[in-house]
Amino acid sequence: MTRRAVVTGVGAVTPLGVGARTLHERWSAGNSGIVDGRGACDDFDPRATMSTKEARRADRFTQLAVAAGAEAIADAGWEDGLPYDALQVACIIGTGIGGLGSLESNVVSQHDGGRVSPLAIPLLMGNAAPAALSMRYGLRGPSYGVISACSAGAHAIGTAVRAIQSGDVDAVVTGGAEATLTPFATAAFEAMGATSESGISRPFDARRDGFVMGEGAAVLVLEEAEAAQARGAPILGEILGYGATSDAHHITAPEADGAGAAAAMRAALADAGLEPDDVDYVNAHGTSTPLNDRAETVAIKAALGERAAAVPVSSTKSAIGHLLGAAGAVEFVATLLALRDGVAPPTVGWEEREEGLDLDYVPGSARPLERRDRPAVALSNSFGFGGHNAVLCVQAAG
Amino acid sequence: MATTVTAEQVETVVADALAELGPDRELIKRDATFEELDVDSLDLAELSQVVEEKFGVRLKGDDIASIKTVGQAVDLIVSKAG
Numbered sequence: 001m002t003r004r005a006v007v008t009g010v011g012a013v014t015p016l017g018v019g020a021r022t023l024h025e026r027w028s029a030g031n032s033g034i035v036d037g038r039g040a041c042d043d044f045d046p047r048a049t050m051s052t053k054e055a056r057r058a059d060r061f062t063q064l065a066v067a068a069g070a071e072a073i074a075d076a077g078w079e080d081g082l083p084y085d086a087l088q089v090a091c092i093i094g095t096g097i098g099g100l101g102s103l104e105s106n107v108v109s110q111h112d113g114g115r116v117s118p119l120a121i122p123l124l125m126g127n128a129a130p131a132a133l134s135m136r137y138g139l140r141g142p143s144y145g146v147i148s149a150c151s152a153g154a155h156a157i158g159t160a161v162r163a164i165q166s167g168d169v170d171a172v173v174t175g176g177a178e179a180t181l182t183p184f185a186t187a188a189f190e191a192m193g194a195t196s197e198s199g200i201s202r203p204f205d206a207r208r209d210g211f212v213m214g215e216g217a218a219v220l221v222l223e224e225a226e227a228a229q230a231r232g233a234p235i236l237g238e239i240l241g242y243g244a245t246s247d248a249h250h251i252t253a254p255e256a257d258g259a260g261a262a263a264a265m266r267a268a269l270a271d272a273g274l275e276p277d278d279v280d281y282v283n284a285h286g287t288s289t290p291l292n293d294r295a296e297t298v299a300i301k302a303a304l305g306e307r308a309a310a311v312p313v314s315s316t317k318s319a320i321g322h323l324l325g326a327a328g329a330v331e332f333v334a335t336l337l338a339l340r341d342g343v344a345p346p347t348v349g350w351e352e353r354e355e356g357l358d359l360d361y362v363p364g365s366a367r368p369l370e371r372r373d374r375p376a377v378a379l380s381n382s383f384g385f386g387g388h389n390a391v392l393c394v395q396a397a398g
Numbered sequence: 399m400a401t402t403v404t405a406e407q408v409e410t411v412v413a414d415a416l417a418e419l420g421p422d423r424e425l426i427k428r429d430a431t432f433e434e435l436d437v438d439s440l441d442l443a444e445l446s447q448v449v450e451e452k453f454g455v456r457l458k459g460d461d462i463a464s465i466k467t468v469g470q471a472v473d474l475i476v477s478k479a480g
Contacts, residue, residue: 053420056419115447122440
């Protein structure tokens with residue numbers, strides 16, 4: 001019997017506010033959480049979820065992951081305890097960088113003759129978020145971080161799907177988290193010319209000039225489908241396919257012909273046993289950089305053929321900026337909730353077409369998806385510095 | 399400097415430092431154990447940094463392993479500072 005991975009709980013903290021449904025509702029309404037060229041989680045209070053001790057022992061990226069995780073666990077109905085043997089529950093969380101804020105503050109302190117905290121390493125390590133969630137909820141199966149820049153969240157979820165399908169575990173708490181709105185990261189991304197000078201995130205628009213940095217986290221609870229059904233779990237959707245490839249091309253630039261990205265989309269569809277015509281919505285990586293949005297448009301056309309001209313394609317980053325290692329997870333959650341509502345959320349602020357960038361980028365606000373005789377299906381794209389491509393294929397529950 | 403350190407001063411500094419780490423202020427008493435307060439080795443490493451800064455006293459691994467209560471920590475620091 002084939003083992004399948006279904007989503008039974010979601011949680012998110014994003015620049016649009018605290019909560020996965022807040023993200024979905026505000027993005028669908030065409031709102032933006034970007035203020036002064038940054039996508040910060042200003043509404044987030046770690047103490048709403050964590051004790052003083054827990055919060056002190058967590059970098060902001062871990063705090064965001066724990067808050068998103070608490071929401072997902074409650075959503076899945078796991079608050080009163082795990083419905084599985086603890087050894088059968090894994091925790092896999094992606095991040096691009098890890099606890100950069102903690103690293104920076106300790107380096108600055110040491111440089112200024114001050115102390116280095118005994119907590120510095122446990123705070124900054126890239127696996128701190130899965131460690132914190134594992135401890136908080138007693139998850140005793142495999143737990144680790146996944147590091148692949150801006151595709152880390154999607155890789156984490158894809159890896160989690162495989163862990164369930166293979167029979168290694170029955171459930172996984174998975175997602176991504178990032179908190180790099182720090183002086184160093186801001187300067188570093190600016191130095192490489194990756195971030196927007198205008199401070200406006202407008203993916204696929206002719207005026208786009210780089211990405212806008214954001215922070216946040218999303219966590220989901222995945223369970224093996226039959227086990228989830230047997231316990232009467234609320235099933236939000238199923239991850240039908242996962243495809244991951246590499247450009248093997250350049251440390252930061254995507255391949256202009258989008259071959260690696262297209263191959264990942266095809267692989268996700270093949271894994272799902274679906275054809276391009278089955279795709280109702282594409283959640284693009286859509287960073288608002290000149291190179292990505294052009295290469296991704298080429299890749300979508302290459303992967304979906306004629307379907308590319310008809311399928312709605314939009315970028316969550318138009319509303320929250322680029323959440324780096326959290327992006328793939330946050331955008332997956334936004335995609336799943338959009339499918340459940342039968343809408344394609346908008347590419348907020350999209351106005352000016354650029355030659356060759358001629359897909360349907362869904363300007364304005366959310367638009368109803370074409371109705372079919374089965375629940376809606378989407379692809380969620382994530383591509384990272386290093387040439388890492390990860391694509392998830394998801395279907396809303398019927 | 400070391401000779402002027404009083405037990406009261408040390409108690410105040412230790413209690414303030416521990417309160418920062420998480421335990422409720424009112425639970426931090428001389429006879430409270432670190433176990434009761436959920437103060438672990440990483441917390442004690444942070445506490446020893448504060449103590450070194452304020453009183454110039456270094457608490458080594460053996461010292462930390464030997465103290466189980468707030469009072470024992472205070473007495474050890476006072477004896478080392480004196």
